Amino acid sequence: MDYTRISLRPFRPSDAEDFLAWAGDDKVTRYLRWNTITSGEEALIYIQQVAIPHPWRQSICLDDCSIGYISIKPESSNDRHRAHVGYAIGSDYWGQGIVTAAMKIAIPIVFEKFPSLLRLEGLVEEENVGSQKVLEKVGFTKEGFLRKYGFNKGEIRDMFIYSFLKTDKIAS
Amino acid sequence: MERYSDSDITLRPLDISDADDFMKWYSDEKVSKFCSWDTFTSKEAAIEYVVDNVIPHPWHKAICVSGRTVGSISVSPFHGMDKCRAELGYVVASDYWGKGIATRAVKMAANAVFVEWGELERVEAVVAVENTASQRVLEKAGFMREGVLRKYFLLKGRPTDAVIFSLLSTDPHVNYFMDA
Numbered sequence: 001m002d003y004t005r006i007s008l009r010p011f012r013p014s015d016a017e018d019f020l021a022w023a024g025d026d027k028v029t030r031y032l033r034w035n036t037i038t039s040g041e042e043a044l045i046y047i048q049q050v051a052i053p054h055p056w057r058q059s060i061c062l063d064d065c066s067i068g069y070i071s072i073k074p075e076s077s078n079d080r081h082r083a084h085v086g087y088a089i090g091s092d093y094w095g096q097g098i099v100t101a102a103m104k105i106a107i108p109i110v111f112e113k114f115p116s117l118l119r120l121e122g123l124v125e126e127e128n129v130g131s132q133k134v135l136e137k138v139g140f141t142k143e144g145f146l147r148k149y150g151f152n153k154g155e156i157r158d159m160f161i162y163s164f165l166k167t168d169k170i171a172s
Numbered sequence: 173m174e175r176y177s178d179s180d181i182t183l184r185p186l187d188i189s190d191a192d193d194f195m196k197w198y199s200d201e202k203v204s205k206f207c208s209w210d211t212f213t214s215k216e217a218a219i220e221y222v223v224d225n226v227i228p229h230p231w232h233k234a235i236c237v238s239g240r241t242v243g244s245i246s247v248s249p250f251h252g253m254d255k256c257r258a259e260l261g262y263v264v265a266s267d268y269w270g271k272g273i274a275t276r277a278v279k280m281a282a283n284a285v286f287v288e289w290g291e292l293e294r295v296e297a298v299v300a301v302e303n304t305a306s307q308r309v310l311e312k313a314g315f316m317r318e319g320v321l322r323k324y325f326l327l328k329g330r331p332t333d334a335v336i337f338s339l340l341s342t343d344p345h346v347n348y349f350m351d352a
Contacts, residue, residue, distance in 0.1 A: 118331050119323045144319015148294045151253040
């Protein structure tokens with residue numbers, strides 16, 4: 001994989017078809033809190049109403065085509081030094097280090113964009129080993145195992161919690 | 173040292189008529205050190221805080237010892253997809269520290285909310301790493317220590333590392349027949 005082909009940018013309405021290709025796949029949305037997208041219209045609505053207005057939800061692009069996303073959302077008021085990280089990528093692109101590369105691009109950008117941000121955190125379900133590897137390769141610290149932490153797709157899940165601080169170094 | 177039996181410790185709604193009692197902990201720097209609020213210097217300010225934050229809270233009770241109000245305990249449910257969990261917080265006046273009061277109150281509160289909220293499966297508490305006394309309360313109450321969260325919350329404006337603990341409705345320490 002030539003990682004210079006990977007870039008991050010805001011979503012555009014014209015991404016709808018590419019977005020549907022990965023967000024319409026149950027394998028991709030399995031561990032996400034949002035449901036599989038089922039049509040081009042739904043993809044367009046999601047991009048316009050959720051992705052574009054979001055504080056920081058960007059498309060992971062291969063040759064400027066959307067193949068996934070990274071989302072970073074600071075908590076409100078008293079906890080705005082903390083932000084949750086979410087990400088996903090089309091299943092054809094799994095296992096090639098693409099999300100890891102995109103995350104390494106994203107992290108310095110968001111720490112600059114949100115000056116009060118000190119801590120990024122990721123919550124990953126126990127079975128989602130691929131996602132855990134992404135965070136570990138970026139340099140996140142695994143802090144603990146949270147039992148029955150939240151619902152996803154109708155079931156209560158156990159999750160690992162990871163963090164990356166502004167003072168941490170991205171793993172090389 | 174005075175010891176209290178479990179039946180001496182009760183929970184009931186906190187009221188502004190408890191102002192003289194709750195002022196004992198709201199005005200105490202030893203207590204406010206690890207709390208989100210700063211030491212109150214007037215009864216009026218403490219009453220206003222209680223009216224704005226405690227009275228309307230979904231679950232916030234006075235901890236009483238032989239009928240005397242010595243602290244308070246709250247359980248705050250999360251919403252939407254996180255409504256399986258709730259966060260526990262508690263405070264006890266410093267004169268009553270070291271007598272097992274908080275431990276007993278935590279056990280009573282956890283049992284009560286697991287019974288009252290059918291969807292609740294997890295009660296969690298987040299404690300600053302320096303607050304070892306509060307960590308012992310949770311361990312004695314049967315909570316499991318899950319990890320240290322770095323720079324998790326701002327304590328007096330300073331990013332603070334915190335230990336996260338949890339108690340599940342299915343944990344053996346939960347006693348559904350305990351009188352609350």
